[in-house]
Amino acid sequence: GEDVEQSLFLSVREGDSSVINCTYTDSSSTYLYWYKQEPGAGLQLLTYIFSNMDMKQDQRLTVLLNKKDKHLSLRIADTQTGDSAIYFCAESQSGYNKLIFGAGTRLAVHP
Amino acid sequence: DTAVSQTPKYLVTQMGNDKSIKCEQNLGHDTMYWYKQDSKKFLKIMFSYNNKELIINETVPNRFSPKSPDKAHLNLHINSLELGDSAVYFCASSQLTGDQPQHFGDGTRLSIL
Numbered sequence: 001g002e003d004v005e006q007s008l009f010l011s012v013r014e015g016d017s018s019v020i021n022c023t024y025t026d027s028s029s030t031y032l033y034w035y036k037q038e039p040g041a042g043l044q045l046l047t048y049i050f051s052n053m054d055m056k057q058d059q060r061l062t063v064l065l066n067k068k069d070k071h072l073s074l075r076i077a078d079t080q081t082g083d084s085a086i087y088f089c090a091e092s093q094s095g096y097n098k099l100i101f102g103a104g105t106r107l108a109v110h111p
Numbered sequence: 112d113t114a115v116s117q118t119p120k121y122l123v124t125q126m127g128n129d130k131s132i133k134c135e136q137n138l139g140h141d142t143m144y145w146y147k148q149d150s151k152k153f154l155k156i157m158f159s160y161n162n163k164e165l166i167i168n169e170t171v172p173n174r175f176s177p178k179s180p181d182k183a184h185l186n187l188h189i190n191s192l193e194l195g196d197s198a199v200y201f202c203a204s205s206q207l208t209g210d211q212p213q214h215f216g217d218g219t220r221l222s223i224l
Contacts, residue, residue, distance in 0.1 A: 033212060037152075042217035043201060086152060097142065097207055098167055101154040 006089050006102035012109055018076040020105045022089030025070060029091040032065060033099070034074045037086045046074070046087075076107075084109045114138050115216040117202050123222045124192060131188045132219045134202030142166075143185035144203040144213060145177060154201070160185055161207050189221075197223045 003025045012018045024032070033048040049056045049063045049072075056063045062075040076083055086104040093100075115136045124130055136143060144167070145157040159167035160179040174190045189196060199220050203213040 031212070035215075043154075043203075043215040045212050045214060048212050088154065097205055097211075097213065098156055098159065099144075099146075099154075099213060100156075104152050104154075 004089055004091055004100050004102040006087075006105045008103060008105060010105055010107050012079050012107070014079060014081060014109055014111050016079055018074075018079045018083070018107055018109075020074045020076075020087050020089075020107065022072040022074075022102055023070055024072065024089070024091045024100075026091055026093060026100070027067075027070065028093055031092045032063075032072050033088075033090040033092070034061075034063065035088040035090060035101075037088065037104070039085075043088065079107075079109050081109050081111075083107060115202055115204055115214050117200075117216040117219050119219060120217065121220050121222075123224065125224050126192055126194060128192050129188070129190045130192060130221070131186055132200055132202075132221075133184070133186045134216060135184050136202075136204040136214075137183065138204055138214060140204040140206050140211075140214075141182055142205050142207040143179065143182070144205075145185065145187050146201040146203065146215075148199040148201060148218070150198070158185075158187075192221075192223050194223050197221060 034046040035043040060077045064073045088104045089102040090099045142161045144159045148154045158177045163179045176188045179185045199218040201218045202216040205213040
């Protein structure tokens with residue numbers, strides 16, 4: 001079946017690292033994605049990882065993938081107030097590239 | 112130079128009316144999508160077209176009819192609008208070959224009175 005789960009809320013202090021976790025059920029997923037949605041805005045592609053990789057780093061963002069446990073995480077280093085948003089984890093299945101989204105994690109960054 | 116653009120950004124209308132949302136992408140992608148985001152922010156795919164052909168059609172009422180005149184455009188027409196249709200509708204596009212990531216528009220917020 002298709003199911004992607006995320007915790008709903010995360011609160012961090014400015015300057016700390018944030019870690020947002022996601023689990024998925026479909027082992028045939030080819031890519032896993034992180035999208036960011038700021039209030040009233042669209043979905044911004046942050047980063048993505050191919051299912052045969054276990055880590056990807058892009059500036060302040062680090063994605064870790066544990067394919068055995070079907071667990072994906074997004075670490076944001078030196079979190080800033082501008083990082084406050086909803087972060088969506090999504091998996092895609094090969095072929096039609098259909099995205100299955102998690103419910104989103106609302107990240108709040110406080111001083 | 113917007114990559115995926117949707118119009119209108121806001122749409123307020125009465126129950127029972129028919130409305131359309133337009134989407135255009137200038138990324139040269141061959142596949143376009145419509146997603147619905149409900150009031151709890153949950154996102155679900157509705158339709159997908161590849162080179163003007165329907166390839167994904169989730170369980171969506173047939174009041175919703177997508178139309179793709181060419182691969183750069185995917186419009187969504189909704190007949191007999193209901194209160195439950197209130198949501199944000201997102202258009203996206205991607206290159207299907209190689210499972211390239213989807214790029215999203217800014218969304219159309221539809222409110223039914």
